[in-house]
Amino acid sequence: MDGSFETFTQDWQPQTSLVRGGLHRSSHQETSEALFLTSGFVYDTAEEAEAAFKGDHKRYIYGRYGNPTVAAFEERLRLLEGAEVCKGTASGMAAVHAALICQLQAGDKVVASRALFGSCHYIISELLPRFGVETHFVDGADYNQWEQAIGDKVTVTFLESPSNPTLEIIDIGRVAELTHAAGGKLVVDNALASPVVQKPLQLGADVVIYSATKHIDGQGRSLGGAILGPHEIVEEKLSNIMRHTGPTLSPFNAWLLVKGLETLDLRVERHSRNAHQIAAFLANDPQIANVFYPGLATHPQHKLAKKQMRDGGTVVTFELDGGKERAFRFLNALEVADISNNLGDAKTLITHPATTTHQRLEEEERARLGISDGMVRLSVGLEDPIDLIGDIERALSA
């Protein structure tokens, strides 16, 4: 390994990039991507070290700034997303935080959709205002509210679509237009959809962030995240903040994520097919009050979902009559699906949002987001849907 940054990339189809993108073999000519489990790098001479620190010679210097295994992950995901630059991070939340603060200073304004992952909500409602950033929440599918809150000037807008857990769809292109007209940048948290189901940059977003913990690892092994976007933001504004604050992705986790990307498209396609089958089953069951799945024609924004997403995605949310007591009885009776708050995993996971992921919210805010006590969120895994549907049927009659 010569320590250079060069990566061998070509104009490949997405699935080829997922298997070969960012592959940079060492002098040993290994088949699989090498794991460079090292915190630092050495120099032959003092002059070489001096040149590296001056920036005259681009090479690896220190693990907080860059690592070849992390670079392989970044390049592979960058090719899939079609972004100018990708930076890996230690977790999805490190990605959200860094992607926002690198663009903000006191006096700036952020407008975000209300239905966000809990920790994203915390950053926008509590953390950013402590540093003098003005923040506003809007109902994501109400474009008059976006327009009003954005006004004639905004720095950053932020959204998640489909939303968690109610799977409401926001028109990414429309929010991008409103944002750009007011001189701002749109950041999209695309963790729930995954990079193979939805391409926010192609729809008009400026920056896309991932929790790689979800579908990209997809096997419950590792935390990770990523920020993708143009050079002017991800390189010029973000890279110094990453370098000096250290939300660095570990080489070991990057290696797991590189291997996760190889099978991402295959896995997510199967997840989505299983999810669609389960959503269709639930929609026909009279015991289920409501089924939320963007792939079903009965979803109120099905047309928009079809425009923005390759398929309905991997998550199905539904409501049981009988509130929390009924929902808990159902969860506790499941034998295949596990109770867990993660998603995008090979194992089917189910959660009761009102008492877990969205417990921190005031009851009024939960009601506003449509999160009822009978609502459950199912992250559909890779098991055979026959067993999953059998499990659900059994648990419903418990």
Ligand SMILES: *Cc1c(COP(=O)(O)O)cnc(C)c1O
């Ligand atoms: C899980 C998740 C995050 C946070 O990711 P971590 O890897 O757990 O830090 C952020 N946004 C969304 C939509 C998520 O699902």
